[in-house]
Amino acid sequence: MKGLTPCYYSDSSYTTVYRDYSNSGYVYWNKNANGYRLPTESEWEYAAKGGVNQKSYTYAGSNTIGDVAWYSSNSGSETHPVGTKAANTLGIYDMCGNVREWCGTSYYDYSRDAQTNPNYWTYKYTSSVDIQSGTRI
Numbered sequence: 001m002k003g004l005t006p007c008y009y010s011d012s013s014y015t016t017v018y019r020d021y022s023n024s025g026y027v028y029w030n031k032n033a034n035g036y037r038l039p040t041e042s043e044w045e046y047a048a049k050g051g052v053n054q055k056s057y058t059y060a061g062s063n064t065i066g067d068v069a070w071y072s073s074n075s076g077s078e079t080h081p082v083g084t085k086a087a088n089t090l091g092i093y094d095m096c097g098n099v100r101e102w103c104g105t106s107y108y109d110y111s112r113d114a115q116t117n118p119n120y121w122t123y124k125y126t127s128s129v130d131i132q133s134g135t136r137i
Contacts, residue, residue: 004035029104038104048096050089060095061088069097 008018009028018027029037039047048060061068068088070080075097083093095101 005033007037053089071097
């Protein structure tokens with residue numbers, strides 16, 4: 001991350017860079033930083049749908065879940081190597097099923113009006129999150 005400003009901190013004043021869960025039960029996201037971070041829920045959803053290439057699929061890349069996802073009925077309750085199912089229209093694998101996605105924000109039921117990169121925290125919450133469970137605080 002040379003040259004990048006860390007995004008996650010263990011304190012709200014952004015002085016202690018978050019290193020692991022033993023630092024603190026909470027993680028604070030400096031939204032002005034340019035370092036690597038988890039995608040927001042809306043960024044993840046945009047990528048899962050195929051970004052600018054999105055089609056009206058029920059699942060990320062297909063209308064048939066078994067084509068693109070490992071899930072309870074076909075996984076044998078095991079995770080599977082990435083890329084063993086079809087990719088979405090951006091060429092990204094495992095956007096449905098296999099494991100849970102980690103996002104820097106939680107799901108929010110946005111309006112159907114056109115939006116540019118909506119951010120749930122902008123609407124209701126401050127920027128602290130329990131990163132281990134993904135729970136807003």
